[in-house]
Amino acid sequence: MAEAPEDVHADECLSAYTHIYSQDLLKDQVAFITGGGSGIGFRIAEILMRHGCDTVIASRNLEKLTEAAKKLTSTTGRHCLPLQMDVRQPDTITTAVDEMLKEFGRVDILINNAAGNFLCPASALSFNAFKTVMEIDTMGTFNTSKVVYEKWFKDHGGSIVNISATLGYKGQALQVHAGSAKAANDAMTRHLAVEWGPSGVRVNTVAPGPISGTEGYRRLGGSHAESAGIFRTIPLQRAGNKTEMAHTVLFLASRAASYVTGATVVADGGAWLTSANDVERLLGIHSSRSAKL
Numbered sequence: 473m474a475e476a477p478e479d480v481h482a483d484e485c486l487s488a489y490t491h492i493y494s495q496d497l498l499k500d501q502v503a504f505i506t507g508g509g510s511g512i513g514f515r516i517a518e519i520l521m522r523h524g525c526d527t528v529i530a531s532r533n534l535e536k537l538t539e540a541a542k543k544l545t546s547t548t549g550r551h552c553l554p555l556q557m558d559v560r561q562p563d564t565i566t567t568a569v570d571e572m573l574k575e576f577g578r579v580d581i582l583i584n585n586a587a588g589n590f591l592c593p594a595s596a597l598s599f600n601a602f603k604t605v606m607e608i609d610t611m612g613t614f615n616t617s618k619v620v621y622e623k624w625f626k627d628h629g630g631s632i633v634n635i636s637a638t639l640g641y642k643g644q645a646l647q648v649h650a651g652s653a654k655a656a657n658d659a660m661t662r663h664l665a666v667e668w669g670p671s672g673v674r675v676n677t678v679a680p681g682p683i684s685g686t687e688g689y690r691r692l693g694g695s696h697a698e699s700a701g702i703f704r705t706i707p708l709q710r711a712g713n714k715t716e717m718a719h720t721v722l723f724l725a726s727r728a729a730s731y732v733t734g735a736t737v738v739a740d741g742g743a744w745l746t747s748a749n750d751v752e753r754l755l756g757i758h759s760s761r762s763a764k765l
């Protein structure tokens with residue numbers, strides 16, 4: 473199996489991190505990261521901070537965020553502010569963005585990383601379940617982008633990076649809710665890039681494949697897929713890791729990508745190019761089953 477650079481399963485901050493980009497790439501900038509208290513969002517916060525950035529990590533669970541912010545601050549020496557917020561509730565976003573501007577006086581980068589997902593056959597998916605995932609993934613991305621744009625980016629410019637997924641590129645069983653929501657986000661990226669470009673705002677997306685060491689990966693049967701050898705059918709023959717996603721985000725967020733906007737960068741080891749994305753077949757689950765998974 474092809475080897476993954478950096479630690480594949482580390483839940484803690486990276487102990488021996490090797491810089492790929494200049495360490496002051498984001499010096500004195502501020503990033504707002506939704507869902508930054510865990511998984512890929514946490515690693516994005518860490519890598520951005522290791523490049524000179526201060527961060528706000530925002531989601532629903534303040535206890536988790538506070539613990540994460542402590543770790544991030546002590547490991548990187550930059551300031552991380554944890555703020556409670558639900559991307560489905562615009563009022564909470566407004567309050568969080570106001571608090572960030574009060575604390576830091578600016579924001580340069582927005583990472584729309586928060587999402588909700590589970591495996592469920594379309595026939596068993598309730599109307600409310602589909603709506604819930606659309607509200608978190610798609611509306612949540614729009615809500616947060618709009619608040620940050622109105623309050624800061626409109627007058628100062630900025631960089632937005634959305635986190636999508638390649639799972640819907642060919643269609644995939646048990647994922648109609650998440651695949652639809654992420655596809656809408658890819659379109660949103662292009663629309664907002666066109667509308668907000670004249671204000672100096674770049675809008676891009678990173679589309680991951682299976683990324684190990686997160687709650688999302690566990691929920692979607694990642695460990696099972698791994699031990700069953702399923703990822704060998706991916707061209708790079710493995711799941712990706714959080715650091716690899718964070719590096720792709722860092723590129724798009726930074727001045728290294730100053731002429732890139734409206735782009736979706738696929739970071740999935742080539743997974744969607746092969747026929748290996750038939751989760752139903754690979755995990756031995758049948759969509760005729762009516763029970764929730």
Ligand SMILES: CC/C=C\C/C=C\C/C=C\C/C=C\C/C=C\C/C=C\C=C\C(=O)SCCNC(=O)CCNC(=O)[C@H](O)C(C)(C)COP(=O)(O)OP(=O)(O)OC[C@H]1O[C@@H](n2cnc3c(N)ncnc32)[C@H](O)[C@@H]1OP(=O)(O)O
Binds near residue numbers: 588601638681692743
């Ligand atoms: C990892 C890949 C593994 C294997 C793949 C194998 C091969 C692949 C090879 C190549 C493929 C290439 C790429 C694809 C790979 C990866 C997958 C891509 C995307 C991954 C995305 C994520 O990881 S997103 C992050 C995941 N994390 C979370 O979800 C955490 C946050 N989640 C939540 O808060 C909840 O789970 C929530 C989303 C349900 C929202 O909570 P809440 O607002 O409290 O809502 P509820 O009131 O609980 O529920 C609302 C309605 O939804 C129904 N529901 C809830 N859970 C389920 C379920 N499990 N199944 C069905 N329905 C559910 C609930 O009943 C409510 O509906 P009612 O009608 O009852 O009201």
Ligand SMILES: NC(=O)C1=CN([C@@H]2O[C@H](COP(=O)(O)OP(=O)(O)OC[C@H]3O[C@@H](n4cnc5c(N)ncnc54)[C@H](OP(=O)(O)O)[C@@H]3O)[C@@H](O)[C@H]2O)C=CC1
Binds near residue numbers: 507559635
């Ligand atoms: N892991 C993978 O294999 C893949 C992941 N992705 C994408 O990467 C991103 C991160 O996923 P991953 O790290 O795996 O998942 P996690 O479950 O670890 O992270 C999801 C984060 O979203 C936050 N969140 C969920 N709902 C809300 C909400 N309503 N308001 C604010 N925050 C919320 C959660 O925090 P809290 O509970 O505190 O609210 C949590 O921190 C997602 O966009 C996901 O779709 C894409 C493809 C594959």
